[in-house]
Amino acid sequence: MIPKDSEPLQTVVRLSDVRKDFGDYSALDGVGLEIRAGESVAVMGPSGSGKSTLLNLLSGLDRPSAGSVVVCGQDLGKLTEKELALFRRRRIGMVFQFFNLLDDLPALDNVVLAGRLVGLKAGPARRRAMELLDQLGIADRQDVYPASLSGGERQRVAVARALMNRPALLLADEPTGALDSRSGDSVVELLTEVNRQGQTLVVVTHDRRLAARCARRVVDVVDGRIAGEHIAEQVTAHGREQAR
Numbered sequence: 001m002i003p004k005d006s007e008p009l010q011t012v013v014r015l016s017d018v019r020k021d022f023g024d025y026s027a028l029d030g031v032g033l034e035i036r037a038g039e040s041v042a043v044m045g046p047s048g049s050g051k052s053t054l055l056n057l058l059s060g061l062d063r064p065s066a067g068s069v070v071v072c073g074q075d076l077g078k079l080t081e082k083e084l085a086l087f088r089r090r091r092i093g094m095v096f097q098f099f100n101l102l103d104d105l106p107a108l109d110n111v112v113l114a115g116r117l118v119g120l121k122a123g124p125a126r127r128r129a130m131e132l133l134d135q136l137g138i139a140d141r142q143d144v145y146p147a148s149l150s151g152g153e154r155q156r157v158a159v160a161r162a163l164m165n166r167p168a169l170l171l172a173d174e175p176t177g178a179l180d181s182r183s184g185d186s187v188v189e190l191l192t193e194v195n196r197q198g199q200t201l202v203v204v205t206h207d208r209r210l211a212a213r214c215a216r217r218v219v220d221v222v223d224g225r226i227a228g229e230h231i232a233e234q235v236t237a238h239g240r241e242q243a244r
């Protein structure tokens with residue numbers, strides 16, 4: 001549950017003076033960011049500004065060249081590769097533009113696998129996965145292979161997989177980028193609902209409307225720096241409304 005306004009919110013992410021170099025080029029420089037439990041944050045910015053680099057640091061897929069990335073109190077720079085991989089599986093849920101499901105496993109097993117990889121036994125993993133597919137409205141698609149699912153259904157399976165281990169942080173990289181507008185809308189609703197239930201959410205997107213619909217806070221990344229941030233304007237299917 002999201003703590004009430006009067007309760008202190010736990011910090012889930014703290015980035016301090018982060019730099020990320022690729023050779024001589026700094027993709028990020030001097031980045032500081034704090035995200036608290038239950039927040040919804042959209043990371044926006046022009047192509048090449050450093051959004052994916054930032055997401056890769058948050059997920060522990062990559063390490064900073066300087067500065068610190070602390071997620072759930074854990075300084076990711078201090079973990080070994082093995083520890084980092086385990087941390088990622090346990091604490092981070094990731095949703096990608098192109099779903100990244102395993103084609104030779106049916107929907108349910110794609111979700112179950114995420115639990116098995118952190119040591120859950122087959123029975124509990126299956127029960128948890130079924131519960132999620134049910135909550136996400138695709139229980140009847142459990143035996144279907146990804147190739148026979150619609151784009152929207154695939155993304156729902158991917159969200160179920162990302163939520164399997166009750167992650168502290170759900171990261172989504174252009175989650176509607178490969179979907180038609182109707183499926184995209186249903187995925188946005190899903191992410192909004194998951195966040196409403198207390199899940200901390202960070203979405204990287206080019207799409208201002210998507211940002212406005214599923215995030216309360218918008219962080220603008222320009223030339224490898226955080227250029228500013230603002231409260232999202234609420235946008236509905238009918239247009240632009242006032243700030244939330």
Ligand SMILES: Nc1ncnc2c1ncn2[C@@H]1O[C@H](COP(=O)(O)OP(=O)(O)OP(=O)(O)O)[C@@H](O)[C@H]1O
Pocket residue numbers: 022027045046047048049050051052053054
């Ligand atoms: N592995 C890498 N090796 C070298 N340069 C890289 C690498 N990853 C990213 N870069 C560079 O760092 C900069 C930021 O890239 P990044 O992918 O983070 O941008 P982005 O904002 O996510 O862009 P887009 O919106 O197009 O996905 C770019 O100039 C990119 O070419």
